[in-house]
Amino acid sequence: MATTVATVPAVRRSSDRLLLAGSLAGPVFFASAVTQMLTREGYDITRHPISQLATGRLGWIQITTFVLAGLGGIALAIGLRRTLTEGTGRRVLPIFVGIFGAGLVAAGIFTMDPEYGFPVGTPDGPVAEMSWHSIAHSAAAAVAFTALAAAIVLTIRYVRRRAALPAVLNGLAALVLLMPMSPDHMSIQIAVNGLVAFTWTTVVALSPRRSNRSA
Template identity: 80%
Template sequence: MATAPVFASEAPEAPERRASGHLLLAGALAGPVFFASAIVQMLTREGFDITRHPISQLATGGLGWIQITTFVVAGLGGVALAAGIRRTLTEGVGRRALPICVGIFGVGLIAAGLLPMDPENGFPAGTPEGPVAQMSWHGVGHSVAAAVAFTALAIAAVVLAVRCARRRAVPPAVLSGAAALVLLLPMSPDHLSIQIAVNGVVAFTWTTVLALLLRRSA
């Protein structure tokens, strides 16, 4: 997604490099851990249908604690990535905005996990069909936290696209811009759960690639 000059920074001392490397590794693992957990749950939990139920709905029911934990762990990975970016990018466009936006993304994931959405549309098994009559306070909180998280990450992708463009790194600039565009597309009620899943794939792919490239440059 980017070349070494895009992430150029002052050479840190060895202990600083190790600390930054650990933070960036945690950020790189957030996405794979999130989707490994979600995929296993989607395949094993009775009644779950990705075409009808967003991934967040796995946080409901007796086994909901697994997805809640998954959200929190992934969010902590996002916060670690933000800290790693702050340590690694010491000059140029985005050195301040990128870690702030990625940090908001991480905190938003943690909040989204601790504020689970409501059971509806037949999941968990035994839940009545159709949407919930009235959203609970934590259901509203979940929606707000998720929206803030993914909007912040879209802004981070825009910032990185500008940084890359100014350094004439065209492919990473285009890819970051495309990621931002996907994350900012309006949600379609008819394909909501699929679109949420696609947004998650795009978001975590972007954070994973960014973390790995920064780790290599550090």
């Protein structure tokens, strides 16, 4: 009995660390991305998606950023699996969040093609034919954000009977992530999707930690 009692705080601390890692995924991702946007020659957010930062000599920085953010998403999924104790979607929600994290890791490993003049020296136009790793990158990103949108929809069902405002905000987040991409504004829309996605994961990661501390 004493061993069981002693184990509970240890499990709680472990879960808190996982949730903390999940909450940091978004801030770390955007701190890195924004720094690169401002410092890498030739980058233009209106023409180049964030993923294109993973190309060129300094591309390893964004590759690492994707992988770390993805691992943070996986940590969040495990933390949610341990801390969610009620709600119809409590078992499925961590799975979708875990798919989101794994998709980000894959999106980092498989880079998109240089195009539209970035990195500097690249022809100013689209690639004639997408490489296999660019196709894999696009597929991984699409799966990741679709899975997260599904997780948000599940969360709407979870909170709608408890509070109207969180349900509405979750609904707006899902709507943004599921909107079709506009070819003329794709890079901006991708950045907005990422901001919405990581804001959601950060808020969700911090909520169970507050509950744990008050318990």
